[in-house]
Amino acid sequence: MKKIIKTGNLKFLPLLLLFFMGSECFAQYGYGRGGYGYGRGGYGYGRQRNPIPQAQAEPKAPEPKTAEQIVDAEMPSITEALGLNEFETAILSSVLKKYVQERIEAQILKLPPDKMRELYESITKRQDEELKAGLPLEKYEAFVALQKNGVSKTIKQKKKAKKKKRKKDKA
Template structure:
């Protein structure tokens, strides 16, 4: 009886080894399904490539922002820096939108540098006159100072002043 069990287990081991090696041979050499590319034109395995070159899409340039988008993006920081109420905020926003639009139009014209400087000075002069008429004097002066120093520096100064007031 021991011989029967041994021969049965040997047969079983041989069968298992044949199964494992046949799948390995199939994986390595591609037998089965034509083998070596028969019947598939040689493209049976690996990455499929097209002979037609693919056109690379050029990334679209971001559209330039409009005057309204530029001003709306800056208004929260300007409002905070100048402590504007709703009316003053509306006046400042409308005036800035108008003159930023004029500056954008001047850039589109691509004038020579001397002429461009002259146009910008004229736009700035008219903007200042309109802001002086629409805003209270202290807010206008604060806006002019803000333009010279920059919004970030003005906001830092305000934070420092608040800290000093809270410490005292």
């Protein structure tokens, strides 16, 4: 009976030795992936490259702005250029939103150029009449000049006029 136990231990000992040596080798030499202790052989470091080409997603076309967004973006500079109070700003904003919306709708119709010009002229005429009725005369005239010259030029002219006035006051 003692011979059976000794023979069993002898078979078990080489298996145990092989098991521990095998795990030690994998631990030292990069888990068997060809690294030999110099990292992981390119596995797991840096950006991984996929051999399958990726389809490029088409960039979305920017959504057209609404009349309200267009007017709200321009109102601070118009208010600064004309020196409007809150009531006048509200009137101007509501009128501009209404008629900018009409212009956008006219563009969607894609009419022939001569009819488009007539439609734009009628929209501008109605807008001017409504603004003339809602704003004081000097503010209305300043707005018409602003449309003719542009916002940035009007602001520059206003600043120059203030500087000249300050120079005269100092002298």
